[in-house]
Amino acid sequence: MSAAASTVSTAPSSPRQYPMFDDLHIASGATTPERRLSLGDLPPSPLPSGKHRIAVIGSGSWGTALAKIAAENAARHADMFEPTVNMWVREKQVNGKKLTEVINKTHTNQRYLPDVSLPANLIAVPRLPDVVRNATLIVFVTPHQFLPTVISDLKRAGAIHPQARAVSAIKGVEVEGSEIKTFASVIERDLSIPCSALSGANIALEVALEQFCETTIGCPSAADSALWHAVFDAHSFRVTCVEDVNGVSLGGALKNVVALAAGFVDGLRLGGNTKAAILRIGLKEMTEFCLEFFEGAQRNTFSNESAGVADLITTCYGGRNRKCAEEFVKSGASFDDIERRLLNGQKLQGTATAEEVHAFLKAHGRVAAYPLFERVYQIAFNGMPPAQLVKGL
Amino acid sequence: MSAAASTVSTAPSSPRQYPMFDDLHIASGATTPERRLSLGDLPPSPLPSGKHRIAVIGSGSWGTALAKIAAENAARHADMFEPTVNMWVREKQVNGKKLTEVINKTHTNQRYLPDVSLPANLIAVPRLPDVVRNATLIVFVTPHQFLPTVISDLKRAGAIHPQARAVSAIKGVEVEGSEIKTFASVIERDLSIPCSALSGANIALEVALEQFCETTIGCPSAADSALWHAVFDAHSFRVTCVEDVNGVSLGGALKNVVALAAGFVDGLRLGGNTKAAILRIGLKEMTEFCLEFFEGAQRNTFSNESAGVADLITTCYGGRNRKCAEEFVKSGASFDDIERRLLNGQKLQGTATAEEVHAFLKAHGRVAAYPLFERVYQIAFNGMPPAQLVKGL
Numbered sequence: 001m002s003a004a005a006s007t008v009s010t011a012p013s014s015p016r017q018y019p020m021f022d023d024l025h026i027a028s029g030a031t032t033p034e035r036r037l038s039l040g041d042l043p044p045s046p047l048p049s050g051k052h053r054i055a056v057i058g059s060g061s062w063g064t065a066l067a068k069i070a071a072e073n074a075a076r077h078a079d080m081f082e083p084t085v086n087m088w089v090r091e092k093q094v095n096g097k098k099l100t101e102v103i104n105k106t107h108t109n110q111r112y113l114p115d116v117s118l119p120a121n122l123i124a125v126p127r128l129p130d131v132v133r134n135a136t137l138i139v140f141v142t143p144h145q146f147l148p149t150v151i152s153d154l155k156r157a158g159a160i161h162p163q164a165r166a167v168s169a170i171k172g173v174e175v176e177g178s179e180i181k182t183f184a185s186v187i188e189r190d191l192s193i194p195c196s197a198l199s200g201a202n203i204a205l206e207v208a209l210e211q212f213c214e215t216t217i218g219c220p221s222a223a224d225s226a227l228w229h230a231v232f233d234a235h236s237f238r239v240t241c242v243e244d245v246n247g248v249s250l251g252g253a254l255k256n257v258v259a260l261a262a263g264f265v266d267g268l269r270l271g272g273n274t275k276a277a278i279l280r281i282g283l284k285e286m287t288e289f290c291l292e293f294f295e296g297a298q299r300n301t302f303s304n305e306s307a308g309v310a311d312l313i314t315t316c317y318g319g320r321n322r323k324c325a326e327e328f329v330k331s332g333a334s335f336d337d338i339e340r341r342l343l344n345g346q347k348l349q350g351t352a353t354a355e356e357v358h359a360f361l362k363a364h365g366r367v368a369a370y371p372l373f374e375r376v377y378q379i380a381f382n383g384m385p386p387a388q389l390v391k392g393l
Numbered sequence: 394m395s396a397a398a399s400t401v402s403t404a405p406s407s408p409r410q411y412p413m414f415d416d417l418h419i420a421s422g423a424t425t426p427e428r429r430l431s432l433g434d435l436p437p438s439p440l441p442s443g444k445h446r447i448a449v450i451g452s453g454s455w456g457t458a459l460a461k462i463a464a465e466n467a468a469r470h471a472d473m474f475e476p477t478v479n480m481w482v483r484e485k486q487v488n489g490k491k492l493t494e495v496i497n498k499t500h501t502n503q504r505y506l507p508d509v510s511l512p513a514n515l516i517a518v519p520r521l522p523d524v525v526r527n528a529t530l531i532v533f534v535t536p537h538q539f540l541p542t543v544i545s546d547l548k549r550a551g552a553i554h555p556q557a558r559a560v561s562a563i564k565g566v567e568v569e570g571s572e573i574k575t576f577a578s579v580i581e582r583d584l585s586i587p588c589s590a591l592s593g594a595n596i597a598l599e600v601a602l603e604q605f606c607e608t609t610i611g612c613p614s615a616a617d618s619a620l621w622h623a624v625f626d627a628h629s630f631r632v633t634c635v636e637d638v639n640g641v642s643l644g645g646a647l648k649n650v651v652a653l654a655a656g657f658v659d660g661l662r663l664g665g666n667t668k669a670a671i672l673r674i675g676l677k678e679m680t681e682f683c684l685e686f687f688e689g690a691q692r693n694t695f696s697n698e699s700a701g702v703a704d705l706i707t708t709c710y711g712g713r714n715r716k717c718a719e720e721f722v723k724s725g726a727s728f729d730d731i732e733r734r735l736l737n738g739q740k741l742q743g744t745a746t747a748e749e750v751h752a753f754l755k756a757h758g759r760v761a762a763y764p765l766f767e768r769v770y771q772i773a774f775n776g777m778p779p780a781q782l783v784k785g786l
Binding site for chain 2 (some may be wrong): 201202203205206207211212213214235238270271272273274275276277279280283284303304305306309310311313314317318390391392393
């Protein structure tokens with residue numbers, strides 16, 4: 001139905017091996033995945049089979065949803081991918097049985113994604129080095145606090161193929177003093193393999209139920225772009241690749257700070273005008289922050305892509321950061337209290353990121369340039385009355 | 394609190410008479426209105442007093458909310474504006490009394506904006522020529538179907554000051570065959586005065602209750618920009634002026650087509666991922682439509698301003714277009730039925746605009762380039778199953 005479809009050439013006339021960014025942008029909405037790529041379009045695999053092998057590190061709801069799509073695409077494109085996709089599952093006992101065995105027998109992840117059937121070629125594997133052995137495409141989707149251990153275990157085992165590529169679907173950023181790092185850059189640095197970043201308006205359960213949605217993958221090269229597009233693009237999970245790893249990573253982190261502001265607005269019982277203004281200003285600060293501190297970040301990633309504006313919208317209308325911030329205003333309780341009460345003691349991403357962004361901006365003398373981020377921090381941690389959020393903003 | 398504040402010069406060193414667009418962009422979030430402008434900053438008034446006189450044509454909830462702000466600013470900036478702001482009210486009887494007299498005595502518009510106090514210098518006037526006599530700044534905020542009559546009455550009376558300027562806060566577009574026109578351009582053409590356009594995430598009641606929000610004014614020149622900024626910018630109603638009358642006008646019209654799509658998603662009980670994807674794709678089609686068919690339209694108006702992304706968000710999460718579209722899917726009734734049942738027979742903006750946009754695109758052979766707009770039209774008018782909205786989009 002898209003006019004762009006008529007301009008997509010299925011037989012490229014140039015000798016290059018894989019589609020460029022622009023082709024993938026056009027292709028993502030234009031044709032079915034089956035017609036889009038063949039092995040010849042992809043960068044070659046270093047494995048003897050000539051095929052790529054996918055591994056997924058993480059098996060929470062988001063990890064399992066991504067693993068499901070990757071395994072379905074691997075099965076569908078048998079000419080491009082090894083059929084089996086390994087998924088790392090930290091072994092647990094579920095009703096007296098090993099979780100990996102339950103997953104591999106029932107093809108459901110009853111702990112984190114019940115009621116969703118997983119493909120038979122998705123294999124739960126308990127030992128981390130076994131997961132990634134001979135994998136050329138590794139998806140990192142653990143909770144961020146486990147990443148350092150995962151990386152050091154992988155390094156110790158020497159299990160990473162030297163020509164592997166990674167993608168990070170881990171949300172958040174890491175701040176140390178005046179340094180800020182995305183998890184994609186941490187993976188790239190510590191494992192010496194290129195790392196892309198995947199983020200978008202992607203509530204895990206809705207993705208797993210195959211409700212139509214979109215995602216964005218920021219890739220360091222067109223080769224990464226072609227491969228990750230082939231791994232993840234599906235009929236109800238539309239992938240757009242952009243050349244902006246940092247922008248995609250930061251979108252997924254900073255949106256949670258804006259979601260706290262949106263929750264404060266809801267808690268103050270202000271209406272849709274104010275909330276929309278907060279989202280607009282938040283999107284602007286997210287963009288400016290990324291452009292100021294990350295070389296090569298692109299404005300369009302925020303204004304046009306799922307990882308920017310769309311993810312921000314979903315998070316500010318649903319999601320637990322918004323919800324807990326609303327409760328913060330209505331109850332007057334601290335975030336520690338609310339986390340204990342509503343999240344079983346799990347920590348909110350938004351408050352952690354607000355604190356880290358504040359520390360980072362302070363170290364750079366730039367707090368005043370980001371008034372919304374700063375007010376969220378002051379309200380959450382320093383007793384600023386929530387009604388101050390919008391005063392003279 | 395904004396770092397940008399430190400770069401705003403209150404005493405411009407250049408000899409120009411009024412701030413340029415960029416200054417207003419920066420100023421809108423940086424200083425209080427009181428400090429921002431003085432008479433010397435504004436383009437001169439052609440009136441003997443040297444002051445500008447504001448008139449408002451329209452007194453529905455949105456007209457009254459805008460008139461309230463304009464009158465408050467006129468009173469506050471007594472050096473720049475004549476104190477009295479006239480507002481055209483079509484005379485009606487309310488409990489046996491004339492509506493104009495009730496408004497002028499009680500300083501509330503009990504019919505369209507009850508419970509909101511209006512300033513004493515806002516005067517309800519029943520005869521249209523009396524409203525605009527000697528007005529240099531005229532706000533058009535009638536329902537769009539009344540505009541032709543209003544314009545011909547004004548022309549017949551010869552009541553418009555030849556150096557007056559107008560701003561249109563009327564939503565929608567007018568399509569005739571292969572021609573599409575904004576109401577700002579109709580006013581400008583028929584009355585031979587420059588016409589700006591005001592639009593944003595502005596639910597009237599919330600604006601009148603002084604909940605923090607933002608709006609955008611698209612202006613044909615920096616002089617218009619300076620004047621309309623002075624008329625409307627307030628502590629809880631932040632104005633940004635942009636040099637894009639068409640983009641601002643189209644944002645307010647096309648958002649309603651996307652809101653129907655958002656309502657279909659809600660009616661199908663799809664989740665936040667799908668809705669966010671629809672908003673992202675909708676914003677993209679709105680932008681492309683405007684760039685394709687309106688010279689001088691700017692991408693940033695949609696991606697950055699209240700009239701673009703923020704208004705779209707509010708309308709797709711609240712608002713009657715969304716609500717009626719949800720009901721359309723859930724009940725299986727026609728829009729005519731739903732309008733009778735839920736809107737007392739009033740017509741939806743979104744369906745009218747979807748029909749006009751379809752006719753216009755068809756006349757230009759460009760239907761296929763706007764798949765979301767087209768599917769909304771097909772679902773609303775041609776029996777396409779709503780679930781087709783997102784299939785392969």
